[in-house]
Amino acid sequence: MGVEVVVEGLSKSFGKQTIWQDVTLNLPPGEISVLLGPSGTGKSVFLKSLVGLLRPERGKVVINGVDICRCSEHKLYETRKLFGVLFQDGALFGSMDLFDNIAFPLREHTRKTEAEVRRIVLEKMEMVGLIGAEKKLPGEISGGMRKRAGLARALVLDPEIILFDEPDSGLDPVRVAYLNQLIVDLNAQIDATFLIVTHDIGTARTVPDNIGMLFRRELVMFGPREVLLTSTEPVVEQFLNGRRQGPIGMSEEKDAAQAAAELAELRANGGTDVLGGPKGGGGTGIVPQIQPSPGLPVRQAADRRKQRVMGILHTLPPVAREAIIASLTDEERARFGVYAASARPPRGTGARTQPMAMPTSYDSRPTPYPRNPAQDVQGPVAGPGVDVARLPESDWQRERGDRT
Ligand SMILES: Nc1ncnc2c1ncn2[C@@H]1O[C@H](COP(=O)(O)OP(=O)(O)OP(=O)(O)O)[C@@H](O)[C@H]1O
Known part of the structure; x- marks a missing residue:
């Protein structure tokens, strides 16, 4: 390994x-x-x-x-x-x-x-x-x-x-x-x-x-793919969509007021930019991960990652959490004791009756850029071998009843 x-x-x-x-x-x-x-x-x-x-x-x-x-x-x-x-x-x-x-x-x-x-x-x-x-x-x-x-x-x-x-x-x-x-x-x-x-x-x-x-001399975020791919951080959205509108300018960065005005106009137009030209087919949202070719061993890292990510699930933003839970099989959800907001525990599986509490709504306002580091959720389960997603956009707080 x-x-x-x-x-x-x-x-x-x-x-x-x-x-x-x-x-x-x-x-x-x-x-x-x-x-x-x-x-x-x-x-x-x-x-x-x-x-x-x-x-x-x-x-x-x-x-x-x-x-x-x-x-x-x-x-x-x-x-x-x-x-x-x-x-x-x-x-x-x-x-x-x-x-x-x-x-x-x-x-x-x-x-x-x-x-x-x-x-x-x-x-x-x-x-x-x-x-x-x-x-x-x-x-x-x-x-x-x-x-x-x-x-x-x-x-x-x-x-x-x-x-x-x-x-x-x-x-x-x-x-x-x-x-x-x-x-x-x-x-x-x-x-x-x-x-x-x-x-x-x-x-x-x-x-x-x-x-x-990386942007503006710092690591904007690092964590499970679902976090960045569902992020509403302006610099991340701009980059994934290959847009001109946003904090990234021609040489490196733009004046904050200009970036804010461009983003406001973009939202007013329904969030599309016909002149955008993302390299490699851009866009946000989660698409399936490439799997090994038939006949090759399964990726051992995939299973280890599942365990690891489930250990930090409660530190992730709700959208990323939902996406991760949605990617699990029924059996895995039962094993980890989690259910998507819309799903119920399968009957007769012996699944835990106390699923992980999932917030039903959250404030999805993007964090203004540059972000305030104090808003980062530093994973409460940080420690050896446990990765911590740095989450600029999350206002989410762990709720009573959430498992750690
Ligand atoms: N040995 C060096 N001495 C001085 N400056 C350097 C040196 N190596 C890199 N730099 C500077 O560090 C900055 C970052 O360069 P780097 O090549 O790492 O960027 P990058 O993100 O990989 O860019 P790209 O996506 O275009 O490949 C640049 O301004 C570059 O000029």
Whole structure:
């Protein structure tokens, strides 16, 4: 199983330029997480900080008990071996064929025999559908094949954490769909922890278990996918819908009054923007998550995630809670003792007679942006191994009778 990555209070600057500050999140072991954010908000800097290529000034990145921001070079070197990284362009050596490119980390970092190297390289090439292309040079193949070759190379040292920097960049929508299926299939096969940086909303809506977003030098939110996909936070809605109207401007951010006026006009027009052009098919709301291809094992992370998310359900906004409960089978609802607002416990299942109390109505006003951090719901069940969704929009308070 992949390892957990714990990020606490992380801040990174270059000279006087603060890239982001006080970023706190957990990448749960084996789960797939996506990090969104407008261009220039420091997503690549974040990936480089996780793998120890950049050292943030404040905060921690803890992996297997090692804080890689403060550890010795030797510990950092050892911890880096847990990572596989798929860089945007695949980062292949142009003069080497695909076999040698993929074999490179094995020859550099292990003492494996050439026979072992060959076995491993061919196994990984098969996993990404590149068998037969061993002798091709990177310049002779398509962008999609280069990505898959980069992925095979990221896999050869059997990483426990894989970072993907815009895996969809430069690919057509069909190739993105194939790559997304490949990512889910790999996760089912190796159960490593995945973090994907992407601008592709279709990817963000269908691939991950968790989604986070960077904006204005902070992490706007991070948590189960249902939270961000149902969020009414203006910056999140604008991003998911690929709209011009909202806090995100041409270069980075807009004047708050202008953003508010645009949003008011948008709402007055029924909330649609005919000129919107979301990359990868945008929109809010929850769509089904991509499942592993037939014949592959079920994702072990999916079951672990279910347990984890049910443990923090009471900290989530009502819309996200409803969506999570609606995604459960009757059996799972009985097991967890929860029912959607409209559902009743199935008769004769022996289900608990005291279902989790669900508020029947709530105030769905979006929080003005920038948000007031005091409004965040910090999960009352926070603790080791328990993720906490940061929820800018929730006015919801736990009610008497809610289970913890
Ligand atoms: N080594 C560096 N030295 C100085 N500034 C840097 C360095 N690396 C990144 N930056 C700055 O950090 C900011 C964030 O860059 P980054 O590439 O992480 O953004 P991003 O969110 O990944 O953008 P995009 O979505 O366009 O790829 C940019 O202003 C960039 O110029």
